[in-house]
Amino acid sequence: MNRIHIAAIAVAAIALVPPPPAQAEMLVLGKASGGQTIRLDTASIQRNGQSASWWSGFTYYLGRERVVASAHCGRGLWTVDGKEYKPQSPATRNMLSIVCSARQTRDSEDMGHVLVFDPPSNVRSTPGGAVKCAIAEMTVIQIYAEPTNDWYSTQACGGGWIHRSQIRPFR
Secondary structure, eight states: OHHHHHHHHHHHHHHHSOOOOOOOOEEEEEEOTTSOEEEEEGGGOOOOTTOOOOEEEEEEEETTEEEEEEEETTTTEEEETTEEEOOOSHHHHHHHHHHHHHTTOOOOSSEEEEEEOSSSEEEESSTTOOEEEEEOSOEEEEEESSOBTTEEEESGGGSEEEEGGGEEEOO
């Protein structure tokens, strides 16, 4: 009888434990000018669809400190508690570039979005063909979902192809 009673209490206690919070999708971008590691919570980026808004909210981590911010993409800066910041390191430049390029993402049936994660990355006129342009910063681009021999068609650079080794899935 005691075993049944103890088992019932254990089951009841487990049922009271809340589920774990949704996992953030952290992207390590490197070091800030002060030496702290910058991590961007990509799931936190406010998606504005096709809105003309220059603003996008997001969350990042400066070392262990969680920072809630707003990017003003037209002015190339972000704000935290009313104070403006401009990129001072490659990590913060990439953070702003990713937030601003991701703010208008909206997947469709045959299109998706990916992160160009190790720039510079070439966009070519045809798979393996001449270079049309180089994407210089970490940024989110739209691609057609079906590759051709590891090459994805994209609208980046006015239309072209990017190799799968240069991109990662982005949500």
